[in-house]
Amino acid sequence: MNTKQDLHRTDDLYNNCKLCPRNCGIDRRFNKGYCGQSHELRCARASLHMWEEPCISGKTGSGTVFFCGCSMKCVFCQNHEISGSNYGKVIDVNRLVDIFFELKDKGAKNINLVTPTHFVPTIARALNIAKGRNLNIPVVYNTSSFEHVETLKMLDGLVDIYLPDLKYMDDAIAIRYSHAPKYFEYAKKAIEEMVRQKSYIEWNEGQDLLKSGVVVRHMILPGHTKDSMNIIKYLYETYKDSIFISIMNQYTPVTDLSEYKEIDRRITKREYNKVVDYAINLGVVNGFIQGDKTAQDSFIPDFSDYFGV
Numbered sequence: 001m002n003t004k005q006d007l008h009r010t011d012d013l014y015n016n017c018k019l020c021p022r023n024c025g026i027d028r029r030f031n032k033g034y035c036g037q038s039h040e041l042r043c044a045r046a047s048l049h050m051w052e053e054p055c056i057s058g059k060t061g062s063g064t065v066f067f068c069g070c071s072m073k074c075v076f077c078q079n080h081e082i083s084g085s086n087y088g089k090v091i092d093v094n095r096l097v098d099i100f101f102e103l104k105d106k107g108a109k110n111i112n113l114v115t116p117t118h119f120v121p122t123i124a125r126a127l128n129i130a131k132g133r134n135l136n137i138p139v140v141y142n143t144s145s146f147e148h149v150e151t152l153k154m155l156d157g158l159v160d161i162y163l164p165d166l167k168y169m170d171d172a173i174a175i176r177y178s179h180a181p182k183y184f185e186y187a188k189k190a191i192e193e194m195v196r197q198k199s200y201i202e203w204n205e206g207q208d209l210l211k212s213g214v215v216v217r218h219m220i221l222p223g224h225t226k227d228s229m230n231i232i233k234y235l236y237e238t239y240k241d242s243i244f245i246s247i248m249n250q251y252t253p254v255t256d257l258s259e260y261k262e263i264d265r266r267i268t269k270r271e272y273n274k275v276v277d278y279a280i281n282l283g284v285v286n287g288f289i290q291g292d293k294t295a296q297d298s299f300i301p302d303f304s305d306y307f308g309v
Contacts, residue, residue, distance in 0.1 A: 020148060042088045044066040053244075062140065065099060065100075101130070111139050127158040147186065152193045153193065161214070162213075163217065195242065220267050225271050228247075
């Protein structure tokens with residue numbers, strides 16, 4: 001994705017959209033896909049965000065750009081305000097580029113693209129322009145991992161840090177909570193491609209901020225520690241210390257989960273410690289864990305001030 005011809009060609013990908021595994025085939029110029037979005041780039045919020053992993057947020061915050069819509073539609077989505085509506089603001093490629101630089105000027109040490117999959121062709125164009133204008137801070141791709149490898153290949157050379165979720169291994173759980181059959185099959189291949197592009201961890205000069213690499217997140221769901229342990233085992237046995245594994249306890253019920261009563265609570269300290277202890281005993285060294293206070297609404301961005309730059 002490094003020639004003008006390639007960049008113009010990506011516009012066609014919205015006309016028969018198969019950017020994600022939903023494979024809608026929708027012409028997003030005239031209709032919306034499963035993601036809920038047209039071909040027009042829609043952003044919900046752009047601001048400094050302090051609650052990512054320490055190696056990404058640093059002391060000044062990560063320069064997050066939250067995109068509207070989502071191909072997952074998890075029943076427990078913490079960003080549900082923006083994932084399934086027309087919330088936010090339509091912007092063009094040049095405005096997105098300007099936002100990158102505005103975030104940098106505010107002190108962001110990286111640009112963090114949140115839920116970007118369904119807008120990748122436009123984002124790739126913006127990143128090419130921004131890097132041509134010497135955007136010299138890392139670009140973070142923050143994703144559910146429900147991705148096509150072909151979509152991720154458009155970002156080769158443009159993204160510095162991949163920040164994917166690995167939500168589920170058990171297909172029954174993926175179907176129940178995200179209506180996403182074969183989630184693990186797609187996510188596994190997607191993460192393989194991310195690691196292919198960024199095969200080792202690279203730090204900045206101060207050794208406190210990540211410059212390049214892959215950090216895989218897993219958020220533990222109530223009552224599903226077995227699946228969590230299987231995920232961590234898979235990641236560690238497959239990638240060892242070439243990636244970071246972030247084990248998250250911040251699950252917070254914020255939507256109506258009356259049909260999913262088994263997850264209509266926060267996880268217990270015992271559940272979290274069980275998974276963390278398993279990871280330690282397995283040999284995981286490159287990892288992040290969270291404190292007791294992370295499962296709070298305050299860790300969810302305020303989308304009422306929907307465009308902060």
